[in-house]
Amino acid sequence: MNNRLMFLRNGKVITGLVILAFFTVLALLGPWIAPYDPNQVSDALLSPPSAAHWLGTDHTGRDILSQIVVGTRGVLVVGLVAGVSATVVGVLVGVTAGFVGGVGDESLSALSNMFLVIPQLPLIILIAAQLPSAGGLTVALVIGATGWAWGARVLRAQTLSLRKRDFVEAARANGERTWRLVLAEVLPNLTAVIASGFVGTVLFAVLSQVTLSFIGITPVSEWNWGTILFWAQNNLALQRGAWWWFVPAGACIALLGMALTLVNFGIDEIVNPRLRSTGLHARSLRRRGIRPRVGFTPVVREVRT
Amino acid sequence: MRFVLRRVVFYALTAWAAITINFFIPRMLPGDPVTALMGRMQGRIDSQAEQSLRVLFGLDQDLGLWEQYVEYWRMLLRGDLGLSFTHFPTPVADIVNQSLPWTVGLVGVATVIAFVIGTLAGSILGWRRGTWADGLLPLATFFQAVPYFWLGLITIAVLSVNLGWFPSSGSYDRGLVPAFTGEFIGSVIYYGFLPALTVVVSSVAGWVLGMRNMMVTVSSEDYVTVAHAKGLPERQVMLGYAARNAVLPQVSSFALSLGFVVGGTLIMEMVFSYQGIGYTLYQAVSTHDYPLMQGCFLVITLAVLVANMVADLAYALLDPRTRTEDR
Amino acid sequence: MSTSSPVLAARGLTKHFRAGHFRAGGRRVNGRPPARAIHAVDGVDLELHRGQVLAVVGESGSGKSTVARLLAQLIPFTGGQVLLDGVDARVRGRRAFRAYAQRVQMIFQDPFASLNPVHPVRYTLTRALRLHRRHPTGGTLRGAELEAALTELLERVHLTPAERYVDSYPHELSGGQRQRIAIARALAADPEVLLADEPVSMLDVSIRLGILNLLADLRDRLGIAILYITHDIASARYFADRTTVLYAGQVMETGDSESVTQEPLHPYTRLLVASAPDPDDLAGAGAAAVRDQGTGGEPPSLVDPPPGCRFAPRCPYARDLCRSETPALIEVAPGRSAACWGYSDRDDRPDVGVPTGSATSAGEAAA
Amino acid sequence: SGGGGGGTTEAGGGETLTVGMPNGVQTENHSPFATGSSALSLGYAFTIYEPLMMRNQARPSEEPAPWLADSVEWNEDYTEAVITPREGVTWSDGEEFTADDVAFSIQLRKDFEALNTGALPYDTVETDGTAVTVTFTAGQFVNQSKLYDLVMVPEHIWADVEDPTTDTNPDPVGTGPYTLESWTPQAATVVARTDYWGGEPAVPEIRYSSYNDNNALTTALTTGEAQWGWTFIADFENVYIAQDPEHYNQYAAGGLGIDVLYLNNETKPFDDKAFRQALNMVIDRQELVDVATSGVNPALTSVTGLPLPAGEEFVTAEHAGHEYEVDVEGARALLEDAGYTWEGEKLVDPDGEEVTFELVNPAGWNDYLTALDLIKNSAAELGATATVNPVNQDGWFADIIPGGDFQATLHWTDGGATPWDMYSDIMDGAHYVKAGEPATWNFGRFRHDDATAALADYAAASDEAARTEALATIQDVFVEEVPGIAIWTRPATAQYSTQNYVGWPSEEDPYNQPQPTGVQAAQILMNLEPADG
Amino acid sequence: MNPTETSTQTSTPSSAAAQPDPVLEIRNLSVDYGFGDDPTHVLREVSLTLNRGEVLGLAGESGCGKSTLAYAATRLLPPPGLITGGEVWLTGRDGKRADLLSLSDAELRAARWRDIAIVFQGAMSSLNPVYRVEKQLIDGILAHRPRMRRAEATERAAELLRLVGISADRLRSYPHQLSGGMRQRVMIAMALALEPQVLIMDEPTTALDVVMQRQILEQVMELRERLGFSVVLITHDVSLLVEVADRIAVMYAGEIVETAVARDVYAKPRHPYSAGLLGSFPPLHGPRRELTGIPGAPPDLSKRPPGCPFAPRCAHVMDVCRTELPLLGPTAQDEPGRQVACHLHSQELVGGELPDLVAR
Numbered sequence A: 001m002n003n004r005l006m007f008l009r010n011g012k013v014i015t016g017l018v019i020l021a022f023f024t025v026l027a028l029l030g031p032w033i034a035p036y037d038p039n040q041v042s043d044a045l046l047s048p049p050s051a052a053h054w055l056g057t058d059h060t061g062r063d064i065l066s067q068i069v070v071g072t073r074g075v076l077v078v079g080l081v082a083g084v085s086a087t088v089v090g091v092l093v094g095v096t097a098g099f100v101g102g103v104g105d106e107s108l109s110a111l112s113n114m115f116l117v118i119p120q121l122p123l124i125i126l127i128a129a130q131l132p133s134a135g136g137l138t139v140a141l142v143i144g145a146t147g148w149a150w151g152a153r154v155l156r157a158q159t160l161s162l163r164k165r166d167f168v169e170a171a172r173a174n175g176e177r178t179w180r181l182v183l184a185e186v187l188p189n190l191t192a193v194i195a196s197g198f199v200g201t202v203l204f205a206v207l208s209q210v211t212l213s214f215i216g217i218t219p220v221s222e223w224n225w226g227t228i229l230f231w232a233q234n235n236l237a238l239q240r241g242a243w244w245w246f247v248p249a250g251a252c253i254a255l256l257g258m259a260l261t262l263v264n265f266g267i268d269e270i271v272n273p274r275l276r277s278t279g280l281h282a283r284s285l286r287r288r289g290i291r292p293r294v295g296f297t298p299v300v301r302e303v304r305t
Numbered sequence B: 001m002r003f004v005l006r007r008v009v010f011y012a013l014t015a016w017a018a019i020t021i022n023f024f025i026p027r028m029l030p031g032d033p034v035t036a037l038m039g040r041m042q043g044r045i046d047s048q049a050e051q052s053l054r055v056l057f058g059l060d061q062d063l064g065l066w067e068q069y070v071e072y073w074r075m076l077l078r079g080d081l082g083l084s085f086t087h088f089p090t091p092v093a094d095i096v097n098q099s100l101p102w103t104v105g106l107v108g109v110a111t112v113i114a115f116v117i118g119t120l121a122g123s124i125l126g127w128r129r130g131t132w133a134d135g136l137l138p139l140a141t142f143f144q145a146v147p148y149f150w151l152g153l154i155t156i157a158v159l160s161v162n163l164g165w166f167p168s169s170g171s172y173d174r175g176l177v178p179a180f181t182g183e184f185i186g187s188v189i190y191y192g193f194l195p196a197l198t199v200v201v202s203s204v205a206g207w208v209l210g211m212r213n214m215m216v217t218v219s220s221e222d223y224v225t226v227a228h229a230k231g232l233p234e235r236q237v238m239l240g241y242a243a244r245n246a247v248l249p250q251v252s253s254f255a256l257s258l259g260f261v262v263g264g265t266l267i268m269e270m271v272f273s274y275q276g277i278g279y280t281l282y283q284a285v286s287t288h289d290y291p292l293m294q295g296c297f298l299v300i301t302l303a304v305l306v307a308n309m310v311a312d313l314a315y316a317l318l319d320p321r322t323r324t325e326d327r
Numbered sequence C: 001m002s003t004s005s006p007v008l009a010a011r012g013l014t015k016h017f018r019a020g021h022f023r024a025g026g027r028r029v030n031g032r033p034p035a036r037a038i039h040a041v042d043g044v045d046l047e048l049h050r051g052q053v054l055a056v057v058g059e060s061g062s063g064k065s066t067v068a069r070l071l072a073q074l075i076p077f078t079g080g081q082v083l084l085d086g087v088d089a090r091v092r093g094r095r096a097f098r099a100y101a102q103r104v105q106m107i108f109q110d111p112f113a114s115l116n117p118v119h120p121v122r123y124t125l126t127r128a129l130r131l132h133r134r135h136p137t138g139g140t141l142r143g144a145e146l147e148a149a150l151t152e153l154l155e156r157v158h159l160t161p162a163e164r165y166v167d168s169y170p171h172e173l174s175g176g177q178r179q180r181i182a183i184a185r186a187l188a189a190d191p192e193v194l195l196a197d198e199p200v201s202m203l204d205v206s207i208r209l210g211i212l213n214l215l216a217d218l219r220d221r222l223g224i225a226i227l228y229i230t231h232d233i234a235s236a237r238y239f240a241d242r243t244t245v246l247y248a249g250q251v252m253e254t255g256d257s258e259s260v261t262q263e264p265l266h267p268y269t270r271l272l273v274a275s276a277p278d279p280d281d282l283a284g285a286g287a288a289a290v291r292d293q294g295t296g297g298e299p300p301s302l303v304d305p306p307p308g309c310r311f312a313p314r315c316p317y318a319r320d321l322c323r324s325e326t327p328a329l330i331e332v333a334p335g336r337s338a339a340c341w342g343y344s345d346r347d348d349r350p351d352v353g354v355p356t357g358s359a360t361s362a363g364e365a366a367a
Numbered sequence D: 001s002g003g004g005g006g007g008t009t010e011a012g013g014g015e016t017l018t019v020g021m022p023n024g025v026q027t028e029n030h031s032p033f034a035t036g037s038s039a040l041s042l043g044y045a046f047t048i049y050e051p052l053m054m055r056n057q058a059r060p061s062e063e064p065a066p067w068l069a070d071s072v073e074w075n076e077d078y079t080e081a082v083i084t085p086r087e088g089v090t091w092s093d094g095e096e097f098t099a100d101d102v103a104f105s106i107q108l109r110k111d112f113e114a115l116n117t118g119a120l121p122y123d124t125v126e127t128d129g130t131a132v133t134v135t136f137t138a139g140q141f142v143n144q145s146k147l148y149d150l151v152m153v154p155e156h157i158w159a160d161v162e163d164p165t166t167d168t169n170p171d172p173v174g175t176g177p178y179t180l181e182s183w184t185p186q187a188a189t190v191v192a193r194t195d196y197w198g199g200e201p202a203v204p205e206i207r208y209s210s211y212n213d214n215n216a217l218t219t220a221l222t223t224g225e226a227q228w229g230w231t232f233i234a235d236f237e238n239v240y241i242a243q244d245p246e247h248y249n250q251y252a253a254g255g256l257g258i259d260v261l262y263l264n265n266e267t268k269p270f271d272d273k274a275f276r277q278a279l280n281m282v283i284d285r286q287e288l289v290d291v292a293t294s295g296v297n298p299a300l301t302s303v304t305g306l307p308l309p310a311g312e313e314f315v316t317a318e319h320a321g322h323e324y325e326v327d328v329e330g331a332r333a334l335l336e337d338a339g340y341t342w343e344g345e346k347l348v349d350p351d352g353e354e355v356t357f358e359l360v361n362p363a364g365w366n367d368y369l370t371a372l373d374l375i376k377n378s379a380a381e382l383g384a385t386a387t388v389n390p391v392n393q394d395g396w397f398a399d400i401i402p403g404g405d406f407q408a409t410l411h412w413t414d415g416g417a418t419p420w421d422m423y424s425d426i427m428d429g430a431h432y433v434k435a436g437e438p439a440t441w442n443f444g445r446f447r448h449d450d451a452t453a454a455l456a457d458y459a460a461a462s463d464e465a466a467r468t469e470a471l472a473t474i475q476d477v478f479v480e481e482v483p484g485i486a487i488w489t490r491p492a493t494a495q496y497s498t499q500n501y502v503g504w505p506s507e508e509d510p511y512n513q514p515q516p517t518g519v520q521a522a523q524i525l526m527n528l529e530p531a532d533g
Numbered sequence E: 001m002n003p004t005e006t007s008t009q010t011s012t013p014s015s016a017a018a019q020p021d022p023v024l025e026i027r028n029l030s031v032d033y034g035f036g037d038d039p040t041h042v043l044r045e046v047s048l049t050l051n052r053g054e055v056l057g058l059a060g061e062s063g064c065g066k067s068t069l070a071y072a073a074t075r076l077l078p079p080p081g082l083i084t085g086g087e088v089w090l091t092g093r094d095g096k097r098a099d100l101l102s103l104s105d106a107e108l109r110a111a112r113w114r115d116i117a118i119v120f121q122g123a124m125s126s127l128n129p130v131y132r133v134e135k136q137l138i139d140g141i142l143a144h145r146p147r148m149r150r151a152e153a154t155e156r157a158a159e160l161l162r163l164v165g166i167s168a169d170r171l172r173s174y175p176h177q178l179s180g181g182m183r184q185r186v187m188i189a190m191a192l193a194l195e196p197q198v199l200i201m202d203e204p205t206t207a208l209d210v211v212m213q214r215q216i217l218e219q220v221m222e223l224r225e226r227l228g229f230s231v232v233l234i235t236h237d238v239s240l241l242v243e244v245a246d247r248i249a250v251m252y253a254g255e256i257v258e259t260a261v262a263r264d265v266y267a268k269p270r271h272p273y274s275a276g277l278l279g280s281f282p283p284l285h286g287p288r289r290e291l292t293g294i295p296g297a298p299p300d301l302s303k304r305p306p307g308c309p310f311a312p313r314c315a316h317v318m319d320v321c322r323t324e325l326p327l328l329g330p331t332a333q334d335e336p337g338r339q340v341a342c343h344l345h346s347q348e349l350v351g352g353e354l355p356d357l358v359a360r
């Protein structure tokens, strides 16, 4: 079905995907394509961007571009691991709760409500601070372990409504086993919700990780964009006017987040039939001067071809 | 009534779980307050002081975990949160009292402002989908993902250090003593402006995006078309019909975020040296100040619970469908 | 009425849904009866015979779908019995349920909702075939046999050429086509009983007809017993051998379709028949009849069903007796019965007017 | 009171002096005893409460100056001190300061273990009305300064305090030059007393502002919002001084405390003296301070590990003038003699194993980690492979350091008035416990009987000669055995602005260390004068 | 205008339909779905006239574009609908005629509800769930009569509810507290609030059972007698239409294929599709008859073959049907008030034998 690839025609999605692809390449090839070893000190202390150091250097003369390039992996891995683990837990809990109902549902939703209510960042700080060596992966898992609740709640609600849908009932009447009902009938219909939950968690995880690194809760010797900012801040980058040390890493984070949101937008516009057509044809609409709006159908007297 | 009972049971359960987590997590941390304190002082206090500190904090006797837990509950039920270690011997309750109003005041106001602005802007953006308004989306998504501290520090560097328009830290002029005077209140507002601004800027985009999406969905509901068909003025259709319904899901996230106001603003407090409970918690964590940690965490959790309760209520107020149980 | 014994029968079938805000329909066994219940189905008796169609008519919310679901054992019943070939067929456990499903299949009310939008036709039907058909040599169907079975199935519901439909997604099909896929899925199990819940309500008349013809053909060729649920009385007359009228979860009247539609006994059936649009009756006799019956108003609350006859509050003939005691089904003529005090021999019975020639038309049923 | 961020206004004629501390929000507690009370944390306790004697912490060997005590006389073996209080001192509530107050203040420490932060072994405290005699259960030669630093509290107030360990002292009364004016969680303000025994201070009002972290404080210092404070400012020349070169100053007063690379003497490769010596020889201490501390910390030059000039007079004749030198060749030769070989570039020990070790320190300890990195490079010159492993700070404190669960790690030593603290912290066998059990000092598990005995002798000796001899032994062992590697001086650093006031401690006038939080604060404040007039 | 005045007009006979006095004239309306380069042309030059006081039934199978027509005529079609041509002339109460498709937003808003009101297919979702019925009734009134006082508007709202047989205390209810039938009636009451000239009802009863359906339709017909508005009633239930409509228009695949007086359509359908439609539903009374149905499937609107869209399913198909699109026009016999789009009835075939299209 060509619908599957339809979202590739959406401008927002393309922008988002291109940015994501760019960062993914950095994450994969970072250490090889970085111009320098990010730890390698040089004589060019705190020098502004130049031909040799495109994004300048830090207080010990390390190349900032290389730090960003090498640090990309840490950020993406955390985002991905946290996103995947939170999504998996969220799906497990949410779908199970929604599907089994009864006491199981009660207890599972009580559990997820609890996790929802317990403030996450403080909890992460508490947990991360206690782990002997809270590396990126640990942080990701902690975020995953604490960040699934919202997704689970949404999924549960969705599953609850899907479970009562006729097609699930019909499959059951046909004699399908329960696990098949869940996996083959319910889950595929939750793709959009799961995807947006995933994107949301990834964004949250990245921001949390960066923040934790920044405040020094997690090891600052692992390169990621947060640790760059940590060093910058601890060495007074802004006070010293070293904007090149501070601005790019933050901008990368925002850019990554933006890309994720754009892709999510795109997914929404594709999955939600109400948004689909407009989303897909925004350009053509602009060209033809049509502004689709509810309540006042556009009238265009074009020559029909 | 079943409904109310369920909620009550849920809140009680959650509170219990939070308080218990709250009790155990600090105790699972390696190290103890004394070594942490010694570490923090990095040699500035005599190494011999360790034992005296242990005696002081009452850490010299070994109670079983269970006894501690029971004791903890006993104290809690009497409203006693214990004494802070780092601010020994100030009662935790006093510290919380001292910092909570600032956080709630500043961030609460900022969150409300962000919510109002974001929701309004989101309504308009959603309503005007497919026009120039869509051009604002990438900007919104960018700001949604900006790390708060980054924004805050840049703001400080530009607006207060370079331009000198605003103070870079503190919650009011350090020369003033809190009092209900025009001068003091003015100072609070002046000092709070920048932190509030950054909170608003970094969180407004989320509201915009959420509201916009809901608006788009709701605008195609039949009742909106009916409103158009009735020939109602556009404003009324947009606000009374579309936005009024689209705002419902926003309200529950808003309540949740109000709950997180208390705990989620640590970074703001760090960046702006603002006195508040988030930073207090952070300090407590880094100094292993269990009682303070527990106190802050408890307050934060309770705040979220209360916000949730308010959300339940607000939702019931705004959405008549949830109000009646039968039919 | 029949000489053969029924394939599937319900005796005193009862379903009470838990009322309230949370999780209506969920089962909660906590020892005592739930505080409030929706009496969706109350003591319904039905019989399905091989090669016959039984129509169930009644207004919205009268419990038609619930009866079908109960018969398919998709929801547990509160009381009564379901007999398959005369044996109590209440299933316990999933294995038993699958065995039951093999013999009793259901077609859901809404063709737009009962097919999973994410699966193509092939998936839906393949699953059904794999679940219920065995390879001649044992094991599940696969490969060429599966393909052949698929094609045969689609052809049986007149979706030809099969390859044009087999890879489509539900949204690419028209309502009628979807409905036929749903039927094909039910047929994949080679069931003995087909429970068709308003299989045509969403469709326009021409497609509707196609599906009814298809079902009639299955009944005739394969001898399947069919439960046909509808509110369209005219189609019940056209298609069903017997008709049962349901009101507020109870059987009001039952008999052969022709006479139930032509000479309704129960005041509710009369209202139903009179309300149905009838282009041949342009003088508006039907409308006039409804006005005469003065039965505006709404069906009773199923949470607190009124005592006595459930139709009494709307019934123009109702007497005190009707409001206080629930009438049982009374055999009025051979093969015809109505749950109305009007046909009892009680002294305080209401006068519902005796329909003309009620006894004569009873014999046509088997036609 | 009033006053803007710039400290431009004043209360009684002079400018308000703003002191900044990076200690976060405070809670109201003016106790001079409770660690973490706002009074101690911000430092205003030391403008209210004063010590017995004023030591010059920048020059520990100087005789202490009389302060609240006219004199403190010790007996021969330092088990008894006779304190003569100054006359004419009044508490800020007008009461007279007497010997009873001194006795009471000391008795408090004896009675409440929690207040005895110096862990002095008090025996008896007696007063005859004019002088106070304190006896100890052991000789206190090395702990003299702890007695001098005790701040005095008024008996007429504290005698009624139920539990001095938890009392928040809401209305502080002291002998110091200032009294508390107002307190908020962000700032405490003290104002000058007119009846201070030392005369009226030049600074009429001091505001102690609390900032949440070093950054905020740095910003405040660079913008002039705060004029006195201490924090680590990376690249302070550019970030701080350059903002106002005329007025902004940073002064680092070296005491006797240093930072040491603790070596685990019980595991490879540091169980071998030769390797310890070799590593000690290749570390470039000047580079370390330049790169890792922006040149803030003075480099160590004397091979005895004693910071100069503070430790000048403690360097024994034998080692006087001997300076650390980077000598890679010598180190390699030394290793070769000890049976080490090289496989390609890799150093192999006599057992045939490659020499590798791990350097740990808490993540985020910027200067330490940078130093470790440089040490790693130095080790590489010997052919040894070192790795730097930043660990969780809490774990480091709780397990790694006390349990000796490391191969090499940077840690500080105490300062004190004699080198005893420093050496004892590094190499005192009296602190020895088995690996895995928590040690208070001697984290490297160094054992050398001569040194242990000499350290004990030094503390207990009753005459100078005995002490000199003991110290010579200690230094010999330190230099010869290399129980740990002394890295750099650990100075007391502060930033201050001379815009409004002059007379601060400085390189030229090192009358004390320059930090606002410490008993020296009163001395500094009394030394300040208005800048232009 | 107040209701007492209108009640004096109730004498307006429904036979007014006889003298054509068009209130709503749809001319060559074309509608596309989809903003892309390959839109679905759902309506192709549809023309339809509604006369004063008449009930015009619009029939056709599902998906043929009935709702689309109703929404497009009022410019309420949601995205991705697009009106690509045509005119919709509405005669206002003041007698002025205006093309709804070229009005400005403000003018259109003013005309809506006052002159033309519409009851949607899903009454369940047509009411704003968060407002009480009262508010929703009133705000429409106040939007057009800004000078009316609130109390007066409330009074009017209560009156409207009573008009559709709901007691006035239901004003304080929220939509979810009403049953489906009541909601539908509230919608009708709302539509009648300003006594519009034209009332469009899109399948107002499909979701309801026959008893309820009859109750509601009778109420509407009764109100029409009293208030004298015109109705466009959309449904695929032909038997219902035959019963209540004055005139019927039959749609097939986005085109009107036949319009005629209701009885004529039922008795003598001219278009083969109309005939098939009428031959597909079983009669409730009278002899059981063989039902023919219509073979084949409805066409895919996005891929239209040339020629008559019904050609592939038509029993009477001719060669010309496959190549040439028949246009709506008078029948060969020139029956009054009747138009058909079928080559069988076009002028050229005059004299040829007309096949018997009555399949019953």
Ligand SMILES: Nc1ncnc2c1ncn2[C@@H]1O[C@H](COP(=O)(O)OP(=O)(O)OP(=O)(O)O)[C@@H](O)[C@H]1O
Residues within 6 Å of the ligand: C017, C018, C024, C025, C038, C040, C058, C059, C060, C061, C062, C063, C064, C065, C066, C067, C109, C231, C302
């Ligand atoms: N899961 C459920 N929980 C609670 N009540 C239910 C449930 N399912 C059905 N009901 C109630 O049971 C009654 C009968 O419903 P049912 O769906 O059987 O009616 P129906 O005759 O099929 O109606 P329709 O013609 O509209 O399909 C209704 O009042 C309905 O509200």
Ligand SMILES: Nc1ncnc2c1ncn2[C@@H]1O[C@H](COP(=O)(O)OP(=O)(O)OP(=O)(O)O)[C@@H](O)[C@H]1O
Residues within 6 Å of the ligand: E033, E034, E040, E042, E060, E061, E062, E063, E064, E065, E066, E067, E068, E069, E079, E080, E081, E236, E301
């Ligand atoms: N958003 C859309 N995009 C593309 N095609 C659409 C869209 N909405 C409707 N259509 C098509 O337009 C045609 C007309 O739809 P419309 O809703 O007007 O039919 P209808 O006659 O009212 O049918 P029903 O009786 O089912 O209400 C249908 O074939 C439908 O598939």
Ligand SMILES: [Mg+2]
Residues within 6 Å of the ligand: C064, C065, C066, C109, C197, C198
């Ligand atoms: Mg049903």
Ligand SMILES: [Mg+2]
Residues within 6 Å of the ligand: E066, E067, E068, E121, E202, E203
């Ligand atoms: Mg429609």
